[in-house]
Amino acid sequence: MSVGSRDATAARSSFGSTVETRLALACGAVLGTAGLALVILPIAGLVGRVPWSRAGDVLSSDGALTALALSLRVSTSAALLALVLGFPLAWVLARPPFPGQSLVRAVVVLPLVLPPVVGGVALLAALGRRGVVGGVLADLGVGLPFTTAGAVVAATFVCFPLLVLAIEGGLSSLDRRLEQAAATLGASAWYTLRRVTLPLLRPQIVAGLVLAWARALGEFGATITFAGNLRGRTQTLPLAVYETLQSDPASAIALSLILVVLSLTVLVALRGRFLAAR
Amino acid sequence: MSLSIDVLVRRGPFDLRAAVEAAPGETVALLGPNGSGKSTLVHAVAGLVPPSEGRVSLDGEVLDDASRRVHRHPRARPVGVVFQDLRLFPHLTAVENVAFPLRAAGVPRPKARERARSLLAELGLAARGTARPPDLSGGEAQRVALARALAGSPRLLLLDEPLSALDVRARREIRSLLRRVLAGFEGIRVLVTHDPVEAMMLADRLVLLEDGRVTQEGTPEEIRTGPRTHYAAELVGMNLFGGKLVPLEPGVGRLETPTGHVVVAWPEEAAGPVEETIGLLRPADVALHLAYPEGGSARNVLEGTVISVAREGERARVRIASSPPVVADVTAGSAQALGLREGVRVWASFKALEVRLVLP
Amino acid sequence: MNRLVTVAIALTLMISGCARIGAGGENEELVVFAAASLTDSFQEIGSAFVEQYRDVTVTFNFGPSDGLATQIVSEGVADVFASASPRWMDAVANDGPGIIERRDFARNRLVVIVPAGNPVTVSDINDLGRPGVKLVLAAEDVPAGTYAREALAKAGIVAEAERNVVSNEQDVKGVVQKIVLGEADAGIVYVTDVTPAIRNRVETVAIPGTLNVIATYTIAVIRGTEHLALARAFVAFVLGRGQRVLERHGFATGP
16 A cells, blocks of 8 residues: 555544545634624624614704713723733732632632622612711712722723633733743843833733723613713713613614724724734 | 852752863863753853852952852943853844944943944954944854854953854854954953864863863863863763773783773782773774774774764774773775674774773 | 611612512413503512412513613503503503503602701702702602602792702602602602601601692503403402502502
8 A cells, every 4th residue: 555545544433434524614603693693683783783874863852962072081990900900910819829818719700790780789788878988088079989090990890800800811821931031131120020021021911901891881780870870970871772772662772882883993993913822 | 369169059950060270372172062051151250140059259359259149240240251151132233233342331322332343343243333233244254253252351261162053164254353353352361162163262271161160271282182071081082991900911900990801911010900091092993894803912902882883084983882992983985895894893902002091 | 877777679679670479380470561650559569469369470661661661662561551541551552552541540649858957958849949959859750750840830830940960860759769769859759759668867848739730640551461350350449449459558549
């Protein structure tokens, strides 16, 4: 037997018959299409039901623009606040194990798995007028419920874990050897952080910020429970959509379009860069 | 000005115990097989691994003293390191990489960049300043790493396997560049490698490191003519037998090694049995036969099977699993004529006089 | 802590808005959409109904009448609709699948509630216009919100009160929660919303008859339902035995 055909037979028998391979590929294709459909169909359905003749009026209405502006302010503030509070935590979690580390991680991830409404109730327990910390704040004249700041707090609460996890992932896969090299070159810890660690972490930081921002943008349950619903102050786009849905579904769909377009724009602008592993 | 190292470094199950001295104006090469502890020593001198015992001092300044818990942080050591994996900052250009130590020391950016550019130019990389590490060739990256280590004007330059990652051509090119740079460097130069050619060509003095211990020190010539361990002998391409020398007959002795006995000429200086004697035999002095050579004068005839035959030009190096094992050099033609290949049974013969004895 | 757990569960249930009474499974199932303010009373009515009729299941969807009406108009899943105001029943009748046998079945009135302790000392409805008072109302289109604004208009303080509104809740129960939690200073809800469960956590401030608004509750069978007989039976039940239940919960019944 010649070498060529012996190789081919070996290859075939190790990979399974071509029929099996084709079957596996077919199954994969079907499931993959179903998965894609799961996401595309609802969005397509939404776009299909937009009342285009009225859309212009709805989208340029005072309420819509106010909600949009508020949403942008709240989401951006929340993402940045999450970064400031979350970076040190990510650092701690990326360190070698210490007692209680898994507890810290569980606590940080909690807002991700908690129903947002429950999150809102929890926030009231802590920061509400009669809350543990909120009571003190109230005495000082600072109130969070029913304020835009409260909406920011609610949004930060839910998007915080996404940012911490993204940055922690980056930190733990960071090549410590580069930091060692920096040390041998005479760099102080601060200089190394600024010129080596942070620049290398940039993709993960951006990814974390974008994910956190997107989550904050879509936040509903915690916001409506903790901050309330008032146009111009706490009624972000999702709340506006929900309220409009109660009486005028067509307009609500038009409003929803803003959220879809906004999210798509941001994701496309980043061109999935942050989704690729480094 | 001098470097003094006398340490015990524990890295997991592995121990490194080494005492090395180096003076300015000489390049010391730490030579050893992989796993011998060379990189550990580099990391220890750089300050990245504190020694468990012992001291490291440079120009009288104590960098490490385990007994007094002194450990100077790497950033405070006047040491420039070129790592085996280079560790260039991927997000910075070549110029920015080289300027890094200067900027870290507070030198203003224009001045730092200028110095970096001139360093790169000295190393032949003037045109590649704006390139980033992923775009540099192996040889170019090596030069940037070297420039970066030099930029901080260190008093000790440490190079960890500087040529190991390069292809043959780049290696030749960088080797001659390194010779030039090292010769021009005024401080102390310590180079770490597993490649004997690299060591022999670049170093003034060799320190052999095996299993975490220093086994021999000397100039390349000294090592070449008087290797004291199997590894050293391998390096210089010799057969080495080590063991107890006992008298056999008048004028003739037997060197008893753990793997077999060798008949040698009795050295004058020896009065009786001598422990720890080394016998060196050049591979070219070993003759090979396909049958037991009858009626010859050689006192050593060892039987064994061929383990490998390595052709190097006109020469064939044949390894034989005899007791003790030997390496024989024959001409390529002979090897072919005899049909020498793995598994062939041969007899290796050499004269007692051909074994050069080194007494402790 | 207890209070918060109750609120958390109530909020979650409210947002899902569903309650099923009966054995389910092979039984005939009736879907009833009812205003949030009918939650307690209708759950009791539902239990009694199921006890009497056997082999039936009643599934409730409680929520703001405007939201429920909108759902019926676009999806038409309900068999029976009980609205807190005629307006949203009209919406279902005109824009939706249509209705059969529309009947008014109860009336309700408004009341001002404040957290226990009356933190900002509200003594009558006019105090809701006082600057600095944190007022919570149901959203404009929710019947409770519409009625509340009517009452404020009658008192002549709509503009001042609107300035005090810190949140427009999606249904009247949301207003109740904010007051029970003590986050807001005052809210306007139905008298029936002051249930035994929350009685010791809130205080009420009556709204005089001249300013108060009568909320008229309407019930109807949705046209096209597959359970016509059962739906009619339920409506009849609400108009019959159900009236005592409603009275016990604080609603006004009768002519």
